[in-house]
Amino acid sequence: MLTDVNGFYQFSNVLNGEYDLIESVGQSVPTPDVCTPPETDPVDFVSTTPNLKTLLINNLPAQMNFGDFEGSRIEGTVFADNGIGGGTANDGIKNGNEIGLENTVVKALTGSSTLIEQTSTNGAGEYILYVPKSVVGNGGTVKIQEVNNTSFITTGGDAGDTGGSYDIATDINTFTNTVGSSYTSIDFADVAESIFLTDGSQSLQPGGTAFFQHTFEAKTDAAVAFTTSSVNNPSNITWPVVLYNDLNCSGTVNSGEPIIQPNDIVNVTTGQTVCLLLRVTVPQGVSNGASSNTTILAVMDYNNTSPLIQQSLSRTDLVTVSDEEAGLVLTKSVDQAQALPGATLSYTVSYINNGDEPISSLEITDNTPTYTTFSSANCGVLPNNLTGCTITSPSVGSTG
Numbered sequence: 201m202l203t204d205v206n207g208f209y210q211f212s213n214v215l216n217g218e219y220d221l222i223e224s225v226g227q228s229v230p231t232p233d234v235c236t237p238p239e240t241d242p243v244d245f246v247s248t249t250p251n252l253k254t255l256l257i258n259n260l261p262a263q264m265n266f267g268d269f270e271g272s273r274i275e276g277t278v279f280a281d282n283g284i285g286g287g288t289a290n291d292g293i294k295n296g297n298e299i300g301l302e303n304t305v306v307k308a309l310t311g312s313s314t315l316i317e318q319t320s321t322n323g324a325g326e327y328i329l330y331v332p333k334s335v336v337g338n339g340g341t342v343k344i345q346e347v348n349n350t351s352f353i354t355t356g357g358d359a360g361d362t363g364g365s366y367d368i369a370t371d372i373n374t375f376t377n378t379v380g381s382s383y384t385s386i387d388f389a390d391v392a393e394s395i396f397l398t399d400g401s402q403s404l405q406p407g408g409t410a411f412f413q414h415t416f417e418a419k420t421d422a423a424v425a426f427t428t429s430s431v432n433n434p435s436n437i438t439w440p441v442v443l444y445n446d447l448n449c450s451g452t453v454n455s456g457e458p459i460i461q462p463n464d465i466v467n468v469t470t471g472q473t474v475c476l477l478l479r480v481t482v483p484q485g486v487s488n489g490a491s492s493n494t495t496i497l498a499v500m501d502y503n504n505t506s507p508l509i510q511q512s513l514s515r516t517d518l519v520t521v522s523d524e525e526a527g528l529v530l531t532k533s534v535d536q537a538q539a540l541p542g543a544t545l546s547y548t549v550s551y552i553n554n555g556d557e558p559i560s561s562l563e564i565t566d567n568t569p570t571y572t573t574f575s576s577a578n579c580g581v582l583p584n585n586l587t588g589c590t591i592t593s594p595s596v597g598s599t600g
């Protein structure tokens with residue numbers, strides 16, 4: 201049957217059973233039993249509900265509505281273009297197991313960039329937008345724009361089946377509207393920004409060595425160049441700086457772990473963590489308050505991008521010379537300034553940790569002075585949290 205002027209329809213005296221209800225424009229009434237009508241919408245309308253619905257009638261009244269919209273429907277996906285699961289990173293195309301990005305804003309705009317409608321992507325990264333015929337008619341321009349979430353970088357987009365084109369600078373797909381169309385696969389490709397942690401600072405005495413641990417967490421496939429530059433105070437003194445690739449992330453330099461040179465490239469893939477160790481040596485003879493501030497710059501060239509997409513990250517490590525904040529301080533004293541031959545001298549080695557880091561193990565060595573031989577040694581009174589003191593000494597009467 202045909203709907204009335206208000207779009208209303210009603211079938212009466214329907215026998216119990218299962219029925220297909222089909223929306224079909226302009227069909228003759230009654231539709232012949234032998235011929236299933238095509239599922240169609242009125243001219244210039246797109247469906248907001250399926251045109252075919254199945255209905256079970258069992259003695260009770262039933263209601264089934266069909267929704268149509270006068271204009272065009274646009275749908276697509278915003279996804280993480282990071283190449284996971286066999287995909288290609290940063291190519292602007294959803295491939296492999298690249299997943300959708302939820303809660304991302306997508307806007308429909310007119311050719312003159314007036315907002316028509318905006319929405320957010322669902323859990324699968326999908327969105328649907330509608331453009332009314334009254335706003336953009338046949339032959340008018342429609343722009344679909346993504347607004348990246350915080351900490352995401354655009355790698356591309358796809359105009360889908362619109363026949364339009366994508367512009368990376370504005371993150372907009374632009375196409376010419378045919379009213380009543382249902383456009384699909386208008387997609388947007390982003391990747392999360394990679395992460396570089398963290399800033400460091402240490403106080404050391406002249407001649408000391410500082411190590412700073414850093415982690416670089418790649419969120420997409422890229423070639424990374426790590427370079428260092430230092431600002432020294434006073435500026436005429438050079439502080440030796442070396443950057444190591446801490447392959448086993450131990451926080452220490454192990455045998456075989458390479459120094460990263462300025463021209464080296466570290467290739468990373470999505471989810472990979474690169475551990476770095478920066479070693480800064482305080483020159484001998486620098487005075488209290490001298491400092492060196494080293495910046496580690498990480499420049500990522502995203503794989504598969506042309507023109508090249510880059511992300512730069514940096515961290516700084518500050519080393520300050522401070523006598524007062526020297527870590528371990530040892531002092532040695534003797535109980536008599538002079539002694540007769542055969543007398544016993546008692547030497548005391550005292551230790552104090554003035555640093556802000558705990559010291560977990562410590563080895564102190566000393567020599568028997570000239571004209572003396574070893575008598576005995578003990579650990580003295582240990583602080584509460586210091587245990588396991590052992591003494592390795594020469595035999596009594598010997599030197600060592």
Ligand SMILES: [Ca+2]
Nearest residue numbers: 241247251268
């Ligand atoms: Ca419909």
Ligand SMILES: [Ca+2]
Nearest residue numbers: 288291293295
């Ligand atoms: Ca991809």
Ligand SMILES: [Ca+2]
Nearest residue numbers: 346354371390
């Ligand atoms: Ca984007």
Ligand SMILES: [Ca+2]
Nearest residue numbers: 446450452454
């Ligand atoms: Ca290591």
